[in-house]
Amino acid sequence: MIKVNQVHKNYQMQSVLNNIDLDLSAGEVVGLVGPSGSGKSTLLRCLHGLEKIDSGTISMQGKTGLIFQQFHLFPHMTVLENITYAPIHVLKHPKAQAIEQAMMWLSKLNLRDKADAYPHSLSGGQKQRVAIVRALAMNPEILLLDEPTSALDPTLVQEMILVIHALKKAGLTLLISSHELSFLKQVTNRMLFLKEGALMNDQDTLTFFNEPGDSPKHQFLSAFHQLVQ
Amino acid sequence: MIDFAQSFLFILQGVSITIQYTLLAFIIGGVLGIGLALLKFNRKAVWLINGYISFIRGTPLLVQLTLVYFVLPGLLGINIPIFIAGVIAFSLNSSAYIAEIIRAGLNSIESGQFEVSKALHIPSFLMWKDIILPQALRNILPALINEMISLLKETAIISTLGEQDIMRRAQLVAAEQYTYLLPLCTAAICYYGLTMMLEQAGKKVEKVLAYD
Numbered sequence: 001m002i003k004v005n006q007v008h009k010n011y012q013m014q015s016v017l018n019n020i021d022l023d024l025s026a027g028e029v030v031g032l033v034g035p036s037g038s039g040k041s042t043l044l045r046c047l048h049g050l051e052k053i054d055s056g057t058i059s060m061q062g063k064t065g066l067i068f069q070q071f072h073l074f075p076h077m078t079v080l081e082n083i084t085y086a087p088i089h090v091l092k093h094p095k096a097q098a099i100e101q102a103m104m105w106l107s108k109l110n111l112r113d114k115a116d117a118y119p120h121s122l123s124g125g126q127k128q129r130v131a132i133v134r135a136l137a138m139n140p141e142i143l144l145l146d147e148p149t150s151a152l153d154p155t156l157v158q159e160m161i162l163v164i165h166a167l168k169k170a171g172l173t174l175l176i177s178s179h180e181l182s183f184l185k186q187v188t189n190r191m192l193f194l195k196e197g198a199l200m201n202d203q204d205t206l207t208f209f210n211e212p213g214d215s216p217k218h219q220f221l222s223a224f225h226q227l228v229q
Numbered sequence: 230m231i232d233f234a235q236s237f238l239f240i241l242q243g244v245s246i247t248i249q250y251t252l253l254a255f256i257i258g259g260v261l262g263i264g265l266a267l268l269k270f271n272r273k274a275v276w277l278i279n280g281y282i283s284f285i286r287g288t289p290l291l292v293q294l295t296l297v298y299f300v301l302p303g304l305l306g307i308n309i310p311i312f313i314a315g316v317i318a319f320s321l322n323s324s325a326y327i328a329e330i331i332r333a334g335l336n337s338i339e340s341g342q343f344e345v346s347k348a349l350h351i352p353s354f355l356m357w358k359d360i361i362l363p364q365a366l367r368n369i370l371p372a373l374i375n376e377m378i379s380l381l382k383e384t385a386i387i388s389t390l391g392e393q394d395i396m397r398r399a400q401l402v403a404a405e406q407y408t409y410l411l412p413l414c415t416a417a418i419c420y421y422g423l424t425m426m427l428e429q430a431g432k433k434v435e436k437v438l439a440y441d
Contacts, residue, residue: 048348050344050347050348066348068341068344068345068348070341072339072341072342072344072345074342074345074360074364075364075440075441076363076364076367076438076440085349085351085359086349086350086351089351089355089359090349090350090351090352118440118441120440120441121441134349135349138349138350
């Protein structure tokens with residue numbers, strides 16, 4: 001689905017992505033963790049084509065959709081207008097079709113009655129789901145979620161898990177960056193650990209969390225466990 | 230009494246002249262202002278635009294108007310009628326202020342709105358037209374109405390060139406009847422009525438554009 005080959009990216013002499021190799025297959029749900037500034041957001045933005053890479057190749061079967069940490073809904077448009085604007089104006093879908101597809105997803109994510117509401121009246125969790133539906137409306141096969149839980153109330157993480165399951169059921173491939181380890185543990189089947197722009201670990205979720213040892217990954221994970229305790 | 234009723238009507242006829250200057254200058258100045266603000270926001274010709282804005286804001290409108298009316302014709306070798314000179318001077322003057330207002334409006338839009346537009350593959354023209362400018366316009370509407378009100382009042386300066394606007398007509402009546410009180414009060418009431426209407430119209434538009 002996505003094939004990343006020896007990708008490098010620099011910001012003014014400083015390397016932010018360093019020799020990234022990655023291969024994602026259709027239907028996978030992959031978690032991306034690492035310290036702040038390790039390049040998680042940059043990797044997602046490069047995959048979506050929002051930023052150029054300096055060397056290497058990214059090949060893609062299907063389109064990506066990117067969901068930002070802060071959602072960035074259009075405040076002057078209703079929920080339905082937020083979702084249907086790009087399909088109508090960019091993909092040139094007929095309006096009726098765009099609305100029908102939007103309503104289908106809004107129903108699935110329990111937002112049907114919010115179609116005519118403006119973003120300011122939505123809760124954080126609802127904004128998040130609208131942002132997801134807006135990305136879905138562009139018919140992506142791969143969804144890139146940048147810290148989907150960081151702007152949410154901790155009680156909403158459970159709700160997010162249900163959303164991820166619904167997306168998975170719809171056949172989407174997901175790449176999720178997050179600091180919420182227990183959340184990732186529950187929804188992913190594969191985990192990536194990024195440190196200083198380099199991909200240090202690429203393992204199935206069970207091994208990632210349970211393998212004994214003392215690598216940078218273990219230090220990162222144990223720092224988090226100490227924080228939780 | 231009959232005399233005063235006639236003078237009153239005479240001054241009132243200046244209202245349409247004042248409105249013509251204000252509307253034309255605001256529309257032309259607005260288009261120029263949007264252009265200047267977009268150029269500056271995209272870091273094009275910044276040095277030139279800053280110089281222009283600095284000159285307009287740093288010199289009296291009367292100086293600018295007389296430059297356009299008395300100096301520009303000599304430089305270009307053409308005759309510029311009062312009305313055209315006035316519209317040019319007021320438009321240029323307004324464009325500088327409007328450019329700064331719009332720039333502030335654009336700066337008030339969070340960068341995420343640009344990013345998400347790009348992420349949804351919305352073309353640049355549509356992004357400006359449907360996403361960025363509507364939000365910016367809403368934020369700066371009070372400041373724009375403010376600018377239109379000061380523009381309307383400042384058009385009184387055109388009376389110095391002999392244009393028969395509200396102010397000039399009031400002065401003519403005053404000179405003829407040897408009294409300032411009534412004609413000037415009439416002029417003041419005309420200006421005040423016009424600015425009140427602008428203020429009310431602004432409030433209506435604000436309500437239409439509101440989304441929270």
